[in-house]
Amino acid sequence: MTATNGSDPLLAVRDLSVDFGTEDGVVHAVRNVSFSLDAGEVLGVVGESGSGKSVSSMAIMGLLPKTAEVTGSIRFRGEELVGLSFREMRPFRGNGISMIFQDPMTSLNPVFTVGWQLAEAYRAHHEVSKRVALAKAVDILELVGIPQPDRRAAQYPHEFSGGMRQRAMIAMSIINDPDVIIADEPTTALDVTVQAQILETLLRIRSETGAAIIIITHDLGVVAGMVDRVQVMYGGTVVESGTVDDVFETPRMPYTVGLLGSMPNPELLGKRLTPITGAPPSLMNLPNGCTFNPRCPLVAAECHESEPELSATGQEAHLTRCHRWIELTQVPDPRTLFTHTEIGADEDPDQSAQQHQAVGSNQTVADAEENPVA
Numbered sequence: 001m002t003a004t005n006g007s008d009p010l011l012a013v014r015d016l017s018v019d020f021g022t023e024d025g026v027v028h029a030v031r032n033v034s035f036s037l038d039a040g041e042v043l044g045v046v047g048e049s050g051s052g053k054s055v056s057s058m059a060i061m062g063l064l065p066k067t068a069e070v071t072g073s074i075r076f077r078g079e080e081l082v083g084l085s086f087r088e089m090r091p092f093r094g095n096g097i098s099m100i101f102q103d104p105m106t107s108l109n110p111v112f113t114v115g116w117q118l119a120e121a122y123r124a125h126h127e128v129s130k131r132v133a134l135a136k137a138v139d140i141l142e143l144v145g146i147p148q149p150d151r152r153a154a155q156y157p158h159e160f161s162g163g164m165r166q167r168a169m170i171a172m173s174i175i176n177d178p179d180v181i182i183a184d185e186p187t188t189a190l191d192v193t194v195q196a197q198i199l200e201t202l203l204r205i206r207s208e209t210g211a212a213i214i215i216i217t218h219d220l221g222v223v224a225g226m227v228d229r230v231q232v233m234y235g236g237t238v239v240e241s242g243t244v245d246d247v248f249e250t251p252r253m254p255y256t257v258g259l260l261g262s263m264p265n266p267e268l269l270g271k272r273l274t275p276i277t278g279a280p281p282s283l284m285n286l287p288n289g290c291t292f293n294p295r296c297p298l299v300a301a302e303c304h305e306s307e308p309e310l311s312a313t314g315q316e317a318h319l320t321r322c323h324r325w326i327e328l329t330q331v332p333d334p335r336t337l338f339t340h341t342e343i344g345a346d347e348d349p350d351q352s353a354q355q356h357q358a359v360g361s362n363q364t365v366a367d368a369e370e371n372p373v374a
C-alpha cells in the first residue's frame with residue numbers, strides 16, 4: 001500500500017456512532033468513539049459483552065448491514081471510509097484493513113480447500129496465475145506456523161484442528177499484506193497453549209510486516225501481555241484509554257477498576273472474584289448522565305446530570321470518561337471499591353484459580369453474573 005499522507009495517522013476514527021433501527025426502537029450500539037492507530041502499533045480493546053467492540057470493527061471494515069446508520073469519520077491513510085458503498089470499500093478490505101473474525105468457521109468456506117481459498121483471496125488483489133497464487137498460499141501457511149503447508153493447503157477446513165483453523169484465518173487476513181489487522185476475539189475457543197501460540201504468531205507478523213493490530217478480547221491477561229495501548233469500552237463508547245501500564249496500574253475510571261478486579265491476581269489468591277454488580281446498560285434506553293452510574297460505587301449527583309467527555313488525566317495520552325477521576329485517585333486502594341469474597345475453607349483453591357481464568361478469558365462479567373462461579 002501507499003505511504004501515509006503527511007502527518008495523518010494510519011487509522012483515525014473520530015466520533016464514530018452506529019445506530020440500528022429495530023422494531024423495538026433504536027439501538028445505540030456505538031457512540032462517539034474516537035481513537036487513532038499508528039503503523040506497527042498494537043491496540044487492545046476490552047469491555048463486557050455488548051459494549052460495541054465488534055460493531056465498531058465492522059463499521060471500520062464497512063461490513064455492517066443496511067439497517068446500521070453510521071456517522072462520524074473513519075480515515076484510513078487520510079481517506080474517508082464512512083459513506084463508501086460495500087463495493088467502494090473493496091480496495092481497502094483485505095490489503096488495507098483486514099479482520100480475523102470471532103468464529104473461523106463463519107469465514108472459511110467448508111467446500112473449498114484452504115489453499116484454494118487463500119489463493120483466491122490473493123488473486124482478488126493481484127493479477128497472477130492460479131499456480132503463483134497457490135504458491136503464495138503455501139508460503140503464508142508456513143508463515144503462520146502450519147507444518148507441512150503444501151500438504152495442508154490441499155485439505156478442507158474440517159480437516160484442520162481449531163487452532164489450525166484460526167491460523168488459516170490469520171493467513172487469510174495477512175495474505176494481501178494489510179496495514180491494519182483487526183483480530184476480534186481470535187482465541188477464545190482455543191485452549192490456553194494454543195491461544196498463546198496464536199498471539200505469538202500475530203506479534204511475529206507485526207514485526208515481520210509492520211502491520212498495526214487491533215485486538216479485541218475479554219481477557220485482560222492477553223492485553224497485559226501483548227498490546228501497547230488499551231481502550232476500555234462500556235455502553236457503546238470508550239470510557240478509558242492509555243498505555244497498558246497507565247491503565248492497569250493507575251486506572252482513572254471506576255469501571256476499569258472493576259474489570260481489573262475480575263482479573264486473577266496473585267495478591268488475591270485464596271479469594272474469588274466478584275464481578276461488578278448489576279448489568280450493562282440497555283443500548284435502547286441509556287441512563288441519563290454517565291452510563292455506568294447505576295453500577296458505580298463512586299456515583300454522585302453530577303454523574304446523573306451529564307455524560308462525561310473522554311478527557312485527559314494527569315498522564316499524557318491517558319484519557320478517562322469520568323467526572324470523578326480525581327476523587328478516584330484519593331481512594332487508598334481502589335480495588336476495595338468492588339468487594340471480593342473469600343473462598344470457604346472447604347473449597348479447593350487450585351480449582352477456584354482455574355475458574356477465575358475461565359471468567360477472565362471466556363466468560364464476560366455479565367455471563368459470570370448470570371452463572372456465578374460457585
Ligand SMILES: Nc1ncnc2c1ncn2[C@@H]1O[C@H](COP(=O)(O)OP(=O)(O)OP(=O)(O)O)[C@@H](O)[C@H]1O
Pocket residue numbers: 020022027029047048049050051052053054055056065067283
Ligand atoms: N444488526 C444489529 N441490529 C440490532 N442491534 C445490533 C446488531 N448488531 C449488533 N447489535 C447490538 O449492538 C450492541 C453491540 O454489539 P457488539 O457485537 O459490538 O458487542 P461486543 O462488544 O462485540 O460483544 P461481545 O463481547 O459479546 O462480542 C449489542 O447490544 C448488539 O445486540
Ligand code: SF4
Pocket residue numbers: 253254255290291292293296297298299300303308321322323324325
Ligand atoms: S462519572 Fe460518576 S458514575 Fe460515572 S464512572 Fe465516574 S464516578 Fe462513576
Ligand SMILES: [Mg+2]
Pocket residue numbers: 053054055184
Ligand atoms: Mg464481539
